[in-house]
Amino acid sequence: MTLGSLLLLATEAGEVTAGFTFAGPWILRNAWIVPFIPAMSFLAILFFGKRLPYKGAEIGVASVLTCLLLAIIANVAWFDHRDNFEAHGDRAEDAAALVVRDVGSAAPAVVTVDGVPDEVDLTTSEEEHEAEGEGGHEAVHPSTAVRNEATWFQTGGVDFKVGTLIDGQAVMMLFVVSLISLLVHVYSTDYVAGDRRYTHYFAFLSLFTAAMLLLVVSATTIMFLTAWELVGVCSFALIGHWWEEKPNSDAALKAFLTNRVGDVGLLIGIIILFFAAGQTFDIVEINTQAVNGQIGHNTLLIASLCLMAAVMSKSGQFVLHTWLPDAMAGPTPVSALIHAATMVVAGIYMIARLYGVFFEGFSIGGSSINAMAVIGTITLFFGGLLAFVQDDIKKVLAYSTVSQLGYMVMALGVGAWGAALFHLFTHAFFKAGLFLGAGSVSHAVHSFDMKKDMGGMRKFMPKTFATFMICTAALVGVFPFAGFWSKDEILVGTGGWGLFGGTGGNGAYTLMLVGGIAGAALTGAYMTRVIYLTFYGEFRHVAHNDHAHHSAVDEPEPALVAAMSDTTTGAHDVVEHADTAPVSDHGDGDEHKLPHESGPRITVPLIILATFALLAGLVNLPPGFLTGDEAGWQERFLHFYEPAGAAYFPAISHGAPSYSLAIFSSIIGLLGVAVAYYYYFVLVERKSAEVGESLTELPDGLTTKFGFLRAGHKVLVEKYYLDHLYTGIIAGGTKGPVAKATNWFNQHVLDEAVDVVGRSSVTLGEGVYKHFDQKVVDGAVNTTGLISNEVGSELRKLQNGKIQQYAAYLFAGATVLAGVLVFVI
Amino acid sequence: MWLNQFLLLAAALFCLGVYGVIVRRNGVMVLMSIEMILNAVNINLVAFGAFNHTPVGSVFALFVIAVAAAEVGIGLAIVLLIYRNKKSIDFSDVDLLKG
Numbered sequence: 001m002t003l004g005s006l007l008l009l010a011t012e013a014g015e016v017t018a019g020f021t022f023a024g025p026w027i028l029r030n031a032w033i034v035p036f037i038p039a040m041s042f043l044a045i046l047f048f049g050k051r052l053p054y055k056g057a058e059i060g061v062a063s064v065l066t067c068l069l070l071a072i073i074a075n076v077a078w079f080d081h082r083d084n085f086e087a088h089g090d091r092a093e094d095a096a097a098l099v100v101r102d103v104g105s106a107a108p109a110v111v112t113v114d115g116v117p118d119e120v121d122l123t124t125s126e127e128e129h130e131a132e133g134e135g136g137h138e139a140v141h142p143s144t145a146v147r148n149e150a151t152w153f154q155t156g157g158v159d160f161k162v163g164t165l166i167d168g169q170a171v172m173m174l175f176v177v178s179l180i181s182l183l184v185h186v187y188s189t190d191y192v193a194g195d196r197r198y199t200h201y202f203a204f205l206s207l208f209t210a211a212m213l214l215l216v217v218s219a220t221t222i223m224f225l226t227a228w229e230l231v232g233v234c235s236f237a238l239i240g241h242w243w244e245e246k247p248n249s250d251a252a253l254k255a256f257l258t259n260r261v262g263d264v265g266l267l268i269g270i271i272i273l274f275f276a277a278g279q280t281f282d283i284v285e286i287n288t289q290a291v292n293g294q295i296g297h298n299t300l301l302i303a304s305l306c307l308m309a310a311v312m313s314k315s316g317q318f319v320l321h322t323w324l325p326d327a328m329a330g331p332t333p334v335s336a337l338i339h340a341a342t343m344v345v346a347g348i349y350m351i352a353r354l355y356g357v358f359f360e361g362f363s364i365g366g367s368s369i370n371a372m373a374v375i376g377t378i379t380l381f382f383g384g385l386l387a388f389v390q391d392d393i394k395k396v397l398a399y400s401t402v403s404q405l406g407y408m409v410m411a412l413g414v415g416a417w418g419a420a421l422f423h424l425f426t427h428a429f430f431k432a433g434l435f436l437g438a439g440s441v442s443h444a445v446h447s448f449d450m451k452k453d454m455g456g457m458r459k460f461m462p463k464t465f466a467t468f469m470i471c472t473a474a475l476v477g478v479f480p481f482a483g484f485w486s487k488d489e490i491l492v493g494t495g496g497w498g499l500f501g502g503t504g505g506n507g508a509y510t511l512m513l514v515g516g517i518a519g520a521a522l523t524g525a526y527m528t529r530v531i532y533l534t535f536y537g538e539f540r541h542v543a544h545n546d547h548a549h550h551s552a553v554d555e556p557e558p559a560l561v562a563a564m565s566d567t568t569t570g571a572h573d574v575v576e577h578a579d580t581a582p583v584s585d586h587g588d589g590d591e592h593k594l595p596h597e598s599g600p601r602i603t604v605p606l607i608i609l610a611t612f613a614l615l616a617g618l619v620n621l622p623p624g625f626l627t628g629d630e631a632g633w634q635e636r637f638l639h640f641y642e643p644a645g646a647a648y649f650p651a652i653s654h655g656a657p658s659y660s661l662a663i664f665s666s667i668i669g670l671l672g673v674a675v676a677y678y679y680y681f682v683l684v685e686r687k688s689a690e691v692g693e694s695l696t697e698l699p700d701g702l703t704t705k706f707g708f709l710r711a712g713h714k715v716l717v718e719k720y721y722l723d724h725l726y727t728g729i730i731a732g733g734t735k736g737p738v739a740k741a742t743n744w745f746n747q748h749v750l751d752e753a754v755d756v757v758g759r760s761s762v763t764l765g766e767g768v769y770k771h772f773d774q775k776v777v778d779g780a781v782n783t784t785g786l787i788s789n790e791v792g793s794e795l796r797k798l799q800n801g802k803i804q805q806y807a808a809y810l811f812a813g814a815t816v817l818a819g820v821l822v823f824v825i
Numbered sequence: 826m827w828l829n830q831f832l833l834l835a836a837a838l839f840c841l842g843v844y845g846v847i848v849r850r851n852g853v854m855v856l857m858s859i860e861m862i863l864n865a866v867n868i869n870l871v872a873f874g875a876f877n878h879t880p881v882g883s884v885f886a887l888f889v890i891a892v893a894a895a896e897v898g899i900g901l902a903i904v905l906l907i908y909r910n911k912k913s914i915d916f917s918d919v920d921l922l923k924g
Contacts, residue, residue, distance in 0.1 A: 801923030804855070804916055808847045 019646025020165070020284055024085065024146035025077040027070065028166045032148070034070050034174055035213035037063045038181075042207040049199035057189045060202040064182045064209060071174040078171040082640050085144045142645025143167060145284070147219060158279055165219035165283060168641030169352055169421055173216040173345075176428045180341035181209040183605035187436055188333040190601040191443060201241060201331070208234035208334075212342035216349065220281040221270045224353070228266065228314070228346060232259045235343050239330035251329035258323040262313025266350075269306035272299065273357065287356030287648035297360065304361030307354065308372060315347030316402045317409055318379040325390075325398040328448075332439030335394060339401045340432035345424055348408045352421055355412070359650040364415045368508045376410025377515035379403065384522035388529065392448045393438045396530050400475065401431060403519060407490055410516065414509040415652045416493020418620075418638040423490055425637065426474065426482035426616045433471035433609035440464040440602050441534060444595030450533035451540070458535040460595045463603045465535050467610035472531060474613040476524045477669050479662075485617030488662045491516050492622075492655040517665050524672030532680035537688065539595070622657040831872035838865035852904040852914040856897055863893045 022029075041063035049056025149163025164170075185205060192201055211234055215227035233256075240252025270281070276295045277286045289295050311317060316324040324344065328335055338344060351358055351372070362370040383402030390396045404427050411420035438448070441464060447453035458465040474481035477488070494513040597603065620637035643649040798809075838861055845858025867886040874882020908914050 799923060801920030802917065803919065803922070804847050806922075811843050811847070 019142070019288070019643065019648045020145040020147045020167075021085070022147055024081055024144075024166075027074045027077050028081060028146040028171075029148045029164075031074060031146075031164045031166045031170070031174070031217045034067050034074070034178070035210045035217060037066050037070075038206045038210035038213065042203050042210060045199060045203040045206060049203060054189070056199040056202045057185070060206050061182070061185045061189070063206060064178055064185050067178040067209070067213065068175075068182050071171070071178045074166070074171045075175055078166070078168065079640055081146065082143055082168065083141060143643040143649075145643060145646060145648075147284070149219060160222060161220050161281065162223050163219035164217040166217060167643050167646070169349070169643070170216050172421065172425060172637075172641045173349060174213060176425060177209065177212050177216060177341045180428055180432050181205070181212075181337060183432065183436070183608060184333045184337045186601055187336075187439070187605045188331070190599050191333055191439060192331055197241065201238075204234055204237045204241075205334075205337070208238060208337065208342055212346065215346055219283055221273065221283060221286070221354075222281040224283070224350070225266060225270055228310075228350075229263065231343055231346055232256060232263070232314075235259075235327070235338055238334040238338075239327045241331055241334065242329075245329075248329040251323075251326040255323040255327045258320055259313045262310040262320060265306040265309025265313075269303045269310065272303040272306065273354075276300075276303065283353060284648045287354060290356040290360045291648065291650050293360070295360075297363075300357055300361035302361075304358050305371065307350065307357070308375070311347035311351055311409065312375065313347075314350075315344050315405045315409065316379075316383075317347070317375050317405065318382055318402075321379065321383065321402045324402055325386075325395045328392065328394040328398055332394065332435060332442065335398070336432045336435035336439070339398070339435060340428040344401065344405055345408075345428070348405065348412070348420065348424055351409070351412045352417060355417055356648060356650050358412070359415070359652070362413070364413065365650070365652070369511065370413055373410050373413025373509055373512050376406045376408070376413050377512050378406070380406025380410060380519040381515050381522070384519050384526065387522075387526040391451045393441070393450050393454070393530060393534060394435070394448050396450075396526060397431070397434050397438060400434075400523065400526065403523065404431065404475070407487065407516065407519065410512050411490040411493055414494045414512050416490055416655070417652055418635075418642045418654070419486065419489035419493040421641060422620050422637050423483075423486035425619075426486040426613070429609050429612035429616055430471040430474035430481075430483060433467055433606060433613055434475065436602070436606055436609065437464050437468035437471065438534075440598045440606065441468075441595075443598050443602065450530065453540065454534045455537040456535070456539040457595065460539070461597045463597055464606060467603075467606040468535070469531070470610040471613045472527045474617075476527055476673060477520055477666065479666060480617065482613050482615070482617035484662075484666070485620055485622075487516070487520060488657070488665065489620065489622070491661060491665055492657050494655075517668050520665055520669035521672035524669045525676040528673050528676035529680060532676075532684070536681065537685070828872055828876050831868055835865045835868040835872070838862075838868065850915045850917055852907065852916055853901075855916060856900045856904065859900070860893060860897060863889055863896075 038060075041059050045056035045059050049059065052058060145165055145167035147163060147165050149161050152160045152162045154160065185202070188201070188205065192198060195201060208231070211227050211230035215224060215231060218224045218227055236252050236256040239255050240249045243249040243252070273286050273295075274281060276299045277289045280286065286295075290300055309320075312320040313323075327338060330338070358372065359365065362372050364370060364372070380403045383399050383406055387396045387399035387403065390399065404423070408420045408423050408427075411417075411423060441454060441457055441461065442448050444457070444461060445453045470481065474483040477483045491513055494509040494516065620635055623635060638654070842858045842860075842862035842865060845861065846855055849855050849858060867889050870882040870886045870889070872882070874880065874885075904914055907919060911918055
């Protein structure tokens with residue numbers, strides 16, 4: 001049977017039900033092993049960690065390293081499976097898996113790039129396709145997900161299934177999560193060394209990784225929900241790792257509770273989809289039905305909005321993003337993990353996983369505005385603005401994450417699925433690099449405050465500086481760093497703006513294109529500010545350099561670490577850092593006087609991440625760029641990871657890249673850099689030279705001169721007053737009048753009712769006691785006792801201990817039995 | 826006809842034995858009465874065996890004699906111990922089983 005005939009058969013039957021198989025490479029069928037390993041590691045560390053020489057860290061590192069190796073194997077297996085898997089056999093689903101759908105007439109004809117022309121079958125299908133005269137999706141070898149499942153339990157006639165659904169995005173995430181997690185593990189062995197809950201920390205790091213990996217492989221929404229909540233719990237535990245300090249436990253609670261708001265949405269969304277898709281939790285089934293229009297549009301819209309609430313809380317989208325900067329209270333490696341690979345990308349991953357639902361629910365194809373794209377655009381812009389007013393280096397990076405997540409949500413909102421995932425991929429590396437770099441700096445100066453305690457760090461920490469610069473360049477989107485390619489692809493995906501010749505995409509999302517380009521400028525500017533405040537100027541920390549000060553600093557983290565392990569850290573610093581420290585004069589007495597480079601367990605992960613930040617963009621080169629028309633190198637990421645042609649994935653179209661758009665957006669981004677550069681590196685530097693000390697801003701800047709700018713600055717410092725809205729107005733408003741009304745109702749209605757019931761119960765109870773209990777019940781009990789007593793004392797006489805009397809009874813009994821035997825029977 | 830006579834003899838011996846077990850106070854006499862009951866049964870067994878022309882009855886009787894020997898050995902040991910403790914073998918004095 002050729003592909004063509006299969007195609008015809010399936011089209012005639014009108015049946016599109018698959019895009020997956022239960023066969024496939026072993027590692028893809030048994031991908032549950034990957035989350036299972038760190039889950040076991042969690043238990044092992046908890047039970048045995050403290051007795052081991054490295055306090056459990058070695059188990060964590062080893063398990064995550066195993067995960068990474070398995071993830072790489074899974075990726076390689078997937079590459080082969082993706083290109084070469086042929087659904088054969090007589091099952092209708094297999095046939096349907098090969099259906100290449102047409103896009104429909106709304107979208108303009110789009111040229112996509114993936115083609116594997118040397119496949120005989122493909123040419124057949126292509127001919128078939130063209131013969132039918134339909135535009136749209138070019139025939140590519142369809143992606144076939146590998147599934148494996150088992151029934152968890154059955155109740156009410158519904159199978160609750162667990163299973164793995166491994167397709168491109170899953171193997172990609174397996175790789176990213178385990179790589180980042182491994183680097184974070186290694187980094188942590190130095191960063192939190194000597195911590196009092198060191199073992200506990202590594203246990204939760206393992207569980208966090210396991211939860212995220214489970215989320216990645218899950219095939220049903222119910223399993224997804226479980227992993228989702230598990231991720232939330234782990235983030236709670238890790239953000240509040242140093243819970244002795246009130247702000248830390250507050251931040252952990254805030255993260256957890258804000259996420260609860262969204263989780264309600266997730267639960268409702270899952271329930272809606274469960275009933276809409278005919279009582280199933282199966283992600284593939286739900287997506288397929290959504291794509292085929294078997295679920296009503298309004299149902300999908302409501303479900304999408306509910307799920308969107310979950311994304312907003314988990315992935316820090318605007319109005320529910322407030323927990324994310326506060327989550328910086330956790331240890332820095334945890335922040336890196338949360339921001340790069342786990343937790344916040346869970347929301348993005350969820351949209352990508354249920355893309356059929358969102359695509360149809362929000363009518364992404366062919367429109368020019370929808371809720372998801374708008375939320376993403378608002379987030380990327382306003383999150384970027386907030387990064388300008390933070391003095392804490394980690395908070396700047398946190399808002400930067402908010403902004404970048406906005407890009408991803410926006411990309412998904414405009415139908416640029418591949419671009420969003422690609423940005424997730426590249427962002428994971430450079431953002432983890434930035435966070436770990438910030439952690440490295442703070443490790444040296446024991447603070448996160450850029451204005452008070454940093455400045456001029458490039459002289460002390462050349463490796464950290466270099467890697468931080470590379471990651472910054474990637475974040476800003478400088479050619480040819482990773483961020484450039486992914487950001488450009490997102491902008492291309494918005495489609496629309498004819499000015500750049502950027503055609504295609506799923507609609508004309510002009511507003512999103514403008515927002516994305518403006519966001520690029522903001523990114524450039526705030527990152528330049530961070531670079532200046534941290535690495536340039538003069539070191540500002542020397543003036544107040546004593547441990548008494550550290551413990552009074554708002555940020556408790558490094559102070560706590562230092563205080564907890566002062567002696568051990570000191571000794572270890574000398575040993576570990578002696579070879580890498582650029583400042584040679586730090587002896588015993590003034591060891592902390594000048595900061596020095598971190599040890600290899602911190603710098604090596606930084607270097608690895610910087611390498612990825614530099615090169616990761618090359619995996620998805622735009623078609624035609626440097627490679628001519630050769631298909632072997634362009635858009636490999638999209639080719640391998642997008643489930644193109646699978647029945648559970650909507651037929652999205654891809655925008656054609658344009659040089660002019662790439663150049664224009666780069667110029668705008670660099671313009672942001674230039675403005676910030678002029679302000680800091682020229683104006684502030686000059687002023688500093690005049691005053692004679694290292695300034696962090698102009699004493700008479702724009703905000704002091706112009707009232708409305710000052711007001712704007714205040715709004716940003718107050719974070720758009722969202723925290724006031726939540727705690728002051730919503731929580732306070734609930735507490736005040738509602739509490740009063742509740743109190744009145746409680747006192748007058750509930751208590752009254754309770755009192756009446758209580759009084760009548762007492763009266764009734766007394767009557768019952770006197771008449772029924774005492775006379776009837778007790779009488780019966782007493783009579784029974786009396787009878788037993790009498791019978792007992794009579795029977796007692798028989799038991800007189802005289803054996804011969806017993807023998808007499810025995811023979812009497814035997815005689816009676818004999819009589820019965822003889823005369824009766 | 827002659828089977829009847831054996832059975833009647835056995836019944837008489839059995840009743841005598843039971844009477845002895847119930848009324849005699851002397852422990853040794855009680856044991857002897859028990860022997861009499863057993864031997865009544867033995868007579869029955871041998872009589873039935875002979876009447877049916879089979880050796881099974883006699884074999885059974887031999888087994889009963891062997892068991893009876895063991896029984897009377899233990900019984901006499903118990904009586905001896907009772908005597909050592911109570912300086913008496915009167916069974917009416919032995920009432921430790923009294924409830």
